[in-house]
Amino acid sequence: MLGAIEAGGTKFVCAVADEDFNIIDRVSFPTTIPSEACSNVLQFFDQYDLKSIGIGSFGPIEVDINSLKYGFVTDTPKKYWSNFNFVGTMKKRYDIPIFWTTDVNAAAYGEKIRGAAIDSKSCLYLTAGTGIGGGMIINDQILEGFSHPEMGHILVRKHENDPFVGACPFHKDCLEGMASGKAIEERFNKKGNELSESDSFWEIEANYIAQALMTYTLTLRPEKMILGGGVMAQDHLFHSIRSQFEKLLSGYVSTPDLTSYIVSPGLKGDAGIVGALLFVFVQKDRFLSF
Structure with a gap:
């Protein structure tokens, strides 16, 4: 076993x-x-x-x-x-x-071998749940250097309509501090799945995720980016993330079609x-x- x-x-x-x-x-x-x-x-x-x-x-x-x-x-x-x-x-x-x-x-590896990235040579997996983290696979190998990446703690530009100061105990307003499940709970005193799909906050959430995906695209150039975790169980977020990602990138570099580039996990x-x-x-x- x-x-x-x-x-x-x-x-x-x-x-x-x-x-x-x-x-x-x-x-x-x-x-x-x-x-x-x-x-x-x-x-x-x-x-x-x-x-x-x-x-x-x-x-x-x-x-x-x-x-x-x-x-x-x-x-x-x-x-x-x-x-x-x-x-x-x-x-x-x-x-x-x-x-x-x-x-x-581990999740990135599973998606590369058995999931949404099975036909790709590289993929990035980002989970947005209680915290935010990411992993990168290139040619079936996990990307590590001095240590493993901490993709959830990159800095993001604060959204102009977001008064929240941030929930990360180390950096306050990093990606995890602004867009994690913990950050959502601290903002509203309720979980993300308790918010209406029409709540204006989701545009702010999508903006932070899109900023992160732009950074990963420019630095790592994966063939596929897979978004998992409890926050991303909000399926309506994907359309907004793709739209805001496209605006932020502004045609600077080419990517695959966004519906096949920014996707949900194949392994759920x-x-x-x-x-x-x-x-x-x-x-x-x-x-x-x-």
């Missing part, structure tokens, strides 16, 4: 699959404090004889296998999780290969967990034996 964890800012998803990546069983539960979340993870996986586990986690995380903090969640906005040794906690129970990356890298809500499973098999060379 192969195990996988998608550790998101709002919920954990755990799954086990056979070696053909067919999911046999899965469970989800809220992302609470580390001890409680990991207890739920262990309780689920203890039922199975696992050969390996792939983990896609909210970040920032340490992905440098030469670092003493490899496998840690680092200085995250998620309360109680900073400097938590995620991989080490799993290794204490399971003496098997554990593969470690961000949740958005399973991109992260499928990507974590696939990551186990394909990225064996990244295994670090503790």
